[in-house]
Amino acid sequence: MKINSLFGTGKAVFSFEVFPPKKDSPIESVYGKLEEICALRPDFISVTYGAGGSGAHSRTCEIASKIKRDFHVESVAHLTCVNSTREMIDETLEDFKRNGIENILALRGDYVEGVEPQTDFRYASELCAYIRERGDFDLSGACYPESHVDSASDVEDVLNLKKKVDAGARHLISQLFFDNALFYRFLERTEIAGIDVPIEAGIMPVTNKRQIERMVSLCGASLPPKFTKMMQKYESKPEALRDAGIAYAVEQIVDLLSNGVDGIHLYTMNNPYVAEKITRAVETLL
Ligand code: FAD
Secondary structure: OOOOOOOOOOOOEEEEEEEEOOOOOOOOHHHHHHHHOOOOOOOEEOOOOOOOOOHHHHHHHHHHHHHHHOOOOOOEEEEEEEEOOOHHHHHHHHHHHHOOOOEEEEEEEOOOOOOOOOOOOOOOOHHHEEEEEEEEOEEEEEEOOOOOOOOOHHHHHHHHHHHHOOOOOOOOEEEEEEOOHHHHHHHHHHHHHOOOEEEEEEOOOOOOOHHHHHHHHHHHHOHHHHHHHHHHHHOOOHHHHHHHHHHHHHHHHHHHHOOOEEEEEEEEEHHHHHHHHHHHHHHOOO
């Protein structure tokens, strides 16, 4: 199923993101958690893509195809291009096709320290245009409520986002954010720029302090004072921090749904407990 068909039905889309295990762990090590996460019946699950290079796609492909084939939830495979040649992308697309994958989140990817980037694709929009010519995939793209860290301004960022949509991204998934007001301002910019595809809000529940500090340093999301206070108060009590993180995410989602967002994309961090708590809290509101 092409995930584009999930939007515009009057019901907000509710999707999850999972990641493959690290290279030194067997792929089967995540199957139990995936099965529990799939049992929550999200509209689709997207599977992240490793740092890139030859063979990087295989775990993403295997997990995305397992989610669809064995756990009966539609999947989206992430695909980055910054470390791939055209031939490597061709090989990946063939593999995706062979494994029944119909949906791709097309990304540039981050530059890896010490790795010279490839030059066939400079931006996600170039990857979108290339894939669109080569196969019957439904394409999604990433977007950034606080603008991408490489962008010189919010205007430049949204104009580049428009290029990605024009190149074939039919649906956007946002970077995580903790302040809904920033997301609403971003939606206004996309409207002004003429971006008219559905945009899902990316929500990451905090489950531990280290994880959030790492994510925030990578993506530059700002932390509202009430969020920082929560982390400070519960940082030495892991269960309390986890529960406060779940409550914070639920509050964000309720507000987003009340404001009519197209969808919620939950960064599950492969944690079935957290995914279940949040799903149960919001499933009647979608
Ligand atoms: P782009 O859309 O190419 O944008 C990158 C920068 O280039 C932006 O500053 C943009 O404004 C600028 N730009 C774009 N087009 C042009 C143009 N034509 N001319 C000039 N400038 C331009 N990373 C992974 O490695 N694996 C994953 O699985 C993964 N999943 C992600 C999922 C989501 C929902 C999100 C939000 C991010 C994900 N990332 C992932 C991280 C992502 O790869 C990085 O944020 C990366 O730095 C940018 O990727 P992009 O596809 O948004 O790039």
